[in-house]
Amino acid sequence: MALCRLQVTDFRCLQSIDLQLDPEFTLISGANASGKTSLLEAIYMLGRGRSFRTRRLDHVIRRGAELFRVFGEVDAGASRIPLGIEGSRDGVHARIAAAPAKSLADLALALPVQIIDPEVHKLIEDGPYYRRRFLDWGVFHVEQGFIESWQRYRLILRQRNAALKARQARAAVVAWDQALIPQADALTDARMRYIDQLQGPAAAMARSLLGKDLELRYRTGWAKDQALAEALAQSWPQDQERGSTQLGPHRAELVVQIDARVAKDNISRGQQKLLAAALLIAQLKLFPADAVRRPTLLLDDPAAELDQVHLAALIAEVSGGVNQLVVTTLQAEFSAFGTPGRRCRIADGVLSEG
Ligand SMILES: Nc1ncnc2c1ncn2[C@@H]1O[C@H](COP(=O)(O)OP(=O)(O)O)[C@@H](O)[C@H]1O
Ligand SMILES: [Mg+2]
Incomplete structure (x- = not known):
């Protein structure tokens, strides 16, 4: 097909x-x-x-x-x-x-559809947005239900942010959290399951194309040892000041490490291209056979x-x-x-x- x-x-x-x-x-x-x-x-x-x-x-x-x-x-x-x-x-x-x-x-x-083009190194070099997009495309294709969680999360986040921007009272803003948090948790769990699956093929591909050790890590978008509810409560002053929600899976990061160091700061442009290609190819190999x-x-x-x-x-x-x-x-x-x-x-x- x-x-x-x-x-x-x-x-x-x-x-x-x-x-x-x-x-x-x-x-x-x-x-x-x-x-x-x-x-x-x-x-x-x-x-x-x-x-x-x-x-x-x-x-x-x-x-x-x-x-x-x-x-x-x-x-x-x-x-x-x-x-x-x-x-x-x-x-x-x-x-x-x-x-x-x-x-x-x-x-x-x-x-x-996936592309490897002369700009492919952006996946490694640029901001977390590119890597989240990479991650989410992969999760979307292996997990049914992911897209609904994503769409709901985005909708609720937009409403929460609108309330912040309109300088509504704290109670009116945090009223969204009850709906937001389960979607955030579902997104986070799905992404983490996916990274677990991706790690093996991605490491094999990095070894084959670059001859280096690759490790993938996930940063959830809020402090590791906290529940999101707690993190959101703590970041109220920052949220209020910026007029948008500062923590959550929309701020997550897929950390790509090569030989135990963050790839984007430690390898050449040519190696970044190969590494990005390795990640993209590994992702294709994870496609369900059926x-x-x-x-x-x-x-x-x-x-x-x-x-x-x-x-x-x-x-x-x-x-x-x-x-x-x-x-x-x-x-x-x-x-x-x-x-x-x-x-x-x-x-x-x-x-x-x-
Ligand atoms: N919106 C457009 N309308 C018409 N021509 C365009 C448009 N955008 C780009 N082009 C032209 O398309 C041509 C082919 O571009 P491209 O597909 O990048 O070529 P290649 O990859 O073969 O080098 C270029 O000459 C460019 O100026
Ligand atoms: Mg071209």
Whole structure:
């Protein structure tokens, strides 16, 4: 089961594209600025409801157009599931099997997609937000019910923060805590269970790609030895001063340690790229074998980022059939991955065979 067809309209430089994908490995070659990253971005948009390059929809809509459309077909054995997303400056709308999707989470379930691109080191280098997002995408795909806890938590947090911002009395603010805390605990437990599962594959992958020891730790977003209720009570002055809730799983951190030190401060940019790739690949390997969909892994110009040895190691890890692969490359004769099931060229946003 894989994404077998992709149609893209008015997305960045892609005016109109119709691509048949191989269930295992599709290779797309093209010169600089030909539209390679845009094509991967369109696939990502279909599975995530957002871009990995920008938050601004007006940047991805083709200049001069009003909206973009991305349509895909997922091979589900006996049938094909059509998925679609269209975006205007006002937002995105998703459809699954011709009906409007209830939420983007439905799309994400139908098309789990992950990207390793030249910016992948941000997962290690940037703030905790990126690592929480990484973590939550993984938990979402292995634990039913996680998304409901997340959505409820976010809703209650927003109301609590609105009460703080409006300078409401303490009783009116903490009235939200009774509903907030069970959701916070559910989120925290699910994330911790997931990290326990991820630790093994992630360490194996870090060993294989970097030759180093990896350890994952979770910081809950409040003091370790306290219950959240107690922590929230203590942070009232700070909450009141800042006008928002300072503690909770929305402030959690996934701490990535290499050789017992925090990775982001102790390894080079190149090592950060490999480490981030190791985490992302480990996450794909954790996908339940009975999942409705195999994940699709997008690799944006990996040959430009990695030397031969590391490229070969990466390839060995992602070619096992756990995921569908879509790879871009500058060099059409790119042979590092063996023989792709499908090969195409892109030039000025237009696809051709070969
Ligand atoms: N909204 C847009 N409308 C039209 N063209 C765009 C838009 N955004 C980016 N582009 C153009 O798309 C081209 C291809 O970009 P990209 O997909 O990043 O190429 P590649 O990855 O092959 O180097 C660039 O020339 C860029 O200027
Ligand atoms: Mg590119």
